[in-house]
Amino acid sequence: MTEVRKQTIGKQSIQFEHAVHILSGASIVGKKEGDGPLGKCFDVIGGEDGMFGCQSWEEAESVLQKEAVSMAIGKAELENWQIRTIYVGDLLAQTIASSFGIIGFDTPVYGLYGACATMGEALSLSSMSVAAGYGDYVVAVTSSHFGSAEKEFRFPLGYGNQRPLSATWTVTGSGACVLGTKGGKARITGITTGKIIDFGLKDSLNMGACMAPAACDTIYQNMMDFNRMPEDYDRIITGDLGEVGQHILFDMMKEKGFDIEKQHMDCGIEIYDKESQDTHAGGSGCGCSAVTFASYILPKIEKGEWKRVLFVPTGALLSKVSYNEGKSVPGIAQAVVVEHC
Amino acid sequence: MVKVMATAAEQEKQKKAKEYEKYVKQVTPTHSLFKNMCRAFLCGGAICVLGQGIMNFCMSQGLDKEISGGWTSLILVLLSVLCTGFNIYPKIAKWGGAGTLVPITGFANSVAAPAIEYQKEGQVFGIGCKIFIIAGPVILYGILTSAALGAIYYVLKLWGIVG
Numbered sequence: 376m377t378e379v380r381k382q383t384i385g386k387q388s389i390q391f392e393h394a395v396h397i398l399s400g401a402s403i404v405g406k407k408e409g410d411g412p413l414g415k416c417f418d419v420i421g422g423e424d425g426m427f428g429c430q431s432w433e434e435a436e437s438v439l440q441k442e443a444v445s446m447a448i449g450k451a452e453l454e455n456w457q458i459r460t461i462y463v464g465d466l467l468a469q470t471i472a473s474s475f476g477i478i479g480f481d482t483p484v485y486g487l488y489g490a491c492a493t494m495g496e497a498l499s500l501s502s503m504s505v506a507a508g509y510g511d512y513v514v515a516v517t518s519s520h521f522g523s524a525e526k527e528f529r530f531p532l533g534y535g536n537q538r539p540l541s542a543t544w545t546v547t548g549s550g551a552c553v554l555g556t557k558g559g560k561a562r563i564t565g566i567t568t569g570k571i572i573d574f575g576l577k578d579s580l581n582m583g584a585c586m587a588p589a590a591c592d593t594i595y596q597n598m599m600d601f602n603r604m605p606e607d608y609d610r611i612i613t614g615d616l617g618e619v620g621q622h623i624l625f626d627m628m629k630e631k632g633f634d635i636e637k638q639h640m641d642c643g644i645e646i647y648d649k650e651s652q653d654t655h656a657g658g659s660g661c662g663c664s665a666v667t668f669a670s671y672i673l674p675k676i677e678k679g680e681w682k683r684v685l686f687v688p689t690g691a692l693l694s695k696v697s698y699n700e701g702k703s704v705p706g707i708a709q710a711v712v713v714e715h716c
Numbered sequence: 717m718v719k720v721m722a723t724a725a726e727q728e729k730q731k732k733a734k735e736y737e738k739y740v741k742q743v744t745p746t747h748s749l750f751k752n753m754c755r756a757f758l759c760g761g762a763i764c765v766l767g768q769g770i771m772n773f774c775m776s777q778g779l780d781k782e783i784s785g786g787w788t789s790l791i792l793v794l795l796s797v798l799c800t801g802f803n804i805y806p807k808i809a810k811w812g813g814a815g816t817l818v819p820i821t822g823f824a825n826s827v828a829a830p831a832i833e834y835q836k837e838g839q840v841f842g843i844g845c846k847i848f849i850i851a852g853p854v855i856l857y858g859i860l861t862s863a864a865l866g867a868i869y870y871v872l873k874l875w876g877i878v879g
Contacts, residue, residue: 431836531833533800534850535809535816535825537752540745575733576740584740622743703733 382506385600387568387593394562395502397713398453398512398553400669401446403439405521405547408658408666411647416670417548418446425522425547432522433472436465439549439662440476440518447514447551447669451558458482458553459510462501464493465518466545466661467527468694472518476549482514490690491586491615492569493517493661494550494668495709498686501554502563502711511556518549519660528579528695541581541619543643543659544652550665552673560677565712567597571692573705579691579698583620583643583656586689589706590616591627593687597710598633605635609681612672613708614664614688615643617656642667642688664688672713679715686711752813759812763819767792789820796821800828826850 384390402417409420419442421427429435440463448455461480464487465472473486489496497515504510524545525532554563572589579585590613598604605611616624621641628635642664643657668686675681689708698704767788774784799805805825809816816822830849834842848855872878 526833530850531829533803533806533825533829533832535800535806535822535829537747537810537813540747574736575729576737578740581740581744584744588736619740619744623740626743 384565385596387570387596388565388600389503389506389568390565390601391502391506391563393506393556394564394714394716395505395554396557396559396716397561397563397673398555398559399447399450400550400552400673401443401450402550402666402670403442403446403548404662404666407521407544407652408546408548408646411652413646413667413671416674417666418670421547425520432520432526433467434475436467436472436518436520436523436549437476439520439547440465440473440516440551441479443518443549443551443665443669444477444480444514444516447516447553451512451553451555453512453553455480455482458512458514460485460501460504461514461516462487462497462504463514463516464488464497464661466490466493466524472520472523476518477516487517489661489688489707489709490692491519491582491659491661491663492688492690492707492709494665495569495614495686495688495711498552498554498563498711499566499568499709501552502566505554505556513554514551515554516549516551517661517665519545519547519662521545521547521660524660528693538655539580540655541578541583541617542655543582543615543617543657544647544654545660546646546658546663546666548662548666550662550667550669552669560679560716561673561713562716563711564714565601567593567600567710567712569593569708569710571705571707573703575703577698577701577703579693579704581619582615582659582691582704583617584623585691585693585704586706586708587616587620587623587627589708590620590624590687590689591631593708593710594624594628594635594685595631595633597685597687597712601712605633605638608638608683608685610640610672611635611638611685612640612642612667612687614641614661614690615657615659616641616689617643617659618649619656620689645671661688661690676713676715681715683712683714686713755811756813756815759808759815760818761815763792763816763821767819792820793824796824797828800825801832805829823851823854826854 403419463473501513501515646658647654834846
């Protein structure tokens with residue numbers, strides 16, 4: 376019997392013996408995201424109504440996923456049948472946007488939920504399966520939609536209320552990546568799996584503060600496990616901490632002896648112009664990190680502008696029920712090391 | 717002994733949570749309360765002036781005070797529902813805050829918004845079940861409080877304390 380090769384490193388990380396290549400990335404977003412600072416990077420931008428030709432927000436979100444996956448497969452110059460598995464997730468209850476979005480591909484699927492950190496989870500699991508030889512080509516995709524997320528977690532859209540300044544704006548969009556054993560100009564060399572971190576905060580409209588401790592924990596653990604310093608990364612990019620969460624993350628990292636201000640970037644802060652777009656603390660949702668990764672971060676790595684990036688989508692683990700029952704909002708962060716090749 | 721240790725750990729956790737909450741409060745920006753209050757005053761006041769205008773008009777047309785009041789409420793509710801449908805009400809509410817929430821228009825908005833949002837889930841389980849998802853508590857506890865006050869009034873009247 377041959378022994379299983381060990382690829383773990385440190386406490387929570389994996390260093391792949393053969394790095395997993397990212398063949399392509401594709402993104403589709405709503406009008407508001409298209410009007411934002413990253414507007415030019417996205418592959419497709421939808422119309423003003425956010426419906427993408429559908430009857431409901433949920434259907435629209437499924438269309439986003441379908442389009443993102445189709446485009447990513449097309450960009451990788453593959454056919455649907457060549458995809459071994461799809462790792463997919465979204466924010467809706469029982470992840471229905473994923474189920475109905477992926478239904479037409481006739482491909483084996485793993486459905487995931489990791490709140491807004493789902494793209495990190497999808498990339499981690501898909502790279503693990505490619506590295507282990509469980510598939511030549513796999514897809515990682517996530518989505519979120521402003522309308523469906525507001526309905527799921529907050530109020531009907533027509534209800535008039537004031538959002539606090541710490542609140543974030545759910546990104547309408549879906550990002551997909553095709554991973555494989557070879558090809559492409561970017562590769563995933565390692566991952567750090569996040570723990571659920573709870574600092575007892577109960578404010579669901581300040582998710583940045585709920586997730587920052589988890590981001591700090593995962594980033595710190597990544598540096599410990601790989602024996603790296605912040606300088607070893609060109610960028611450390613969190614998912615959707617927003618302005619408040621970023622501030623807290625800096626403070627917490629400093630307490631642990633690391634200054635990441637120079638390297639840090641947050642997809643939620645990048646995707647909107649907070650002055651003109653009135654989004655308050657920034658963007659959020661598992662589409663936020665997915666579309667920013669597929670359309671902005673990945674091309675920079677492919678071009679070699681950034682040689683090594685730590686991509687850390689962050690998630691707030693709550694539901695309407697847990698919130699109403701007085702539970703806190705724990706956070707989670709999944710880190711993926713992406714390098715130019 | 718184990719229980720004592722568990723409680724101590726629990727207390728420590730709660731203390732840490734409190735400290736973190738305090739720290740988060742420090743670093744989180746908030747809306748200016750004074751500015752919000754001024755806006756609420758202006759916005760709520762404007763809605764009330766509009767109501768008074770409708771009332772005066774109705775009375776000038778020869779309707780009595782009670783019927784004019786009824787018309788005023790109906791017209792304000794209709795306007796609010798229309799504004800909700802055309803997606804104007806959330807914009808006013810974002811600016812006016814509680815000034816749009818407290819008048820009857822706010823109540824109408826809280827009923828119309830779920831009706832529009834949940835329409836896709838059907839007439840019964842969508843609109844039917846969810847139309848009062850925001851206004852429900854106001855109706856339930858409003859009726860409950862009125863009933864309690866009515867009972868108190870009844871007893872006081874029996875005792876001859878009130879007329």
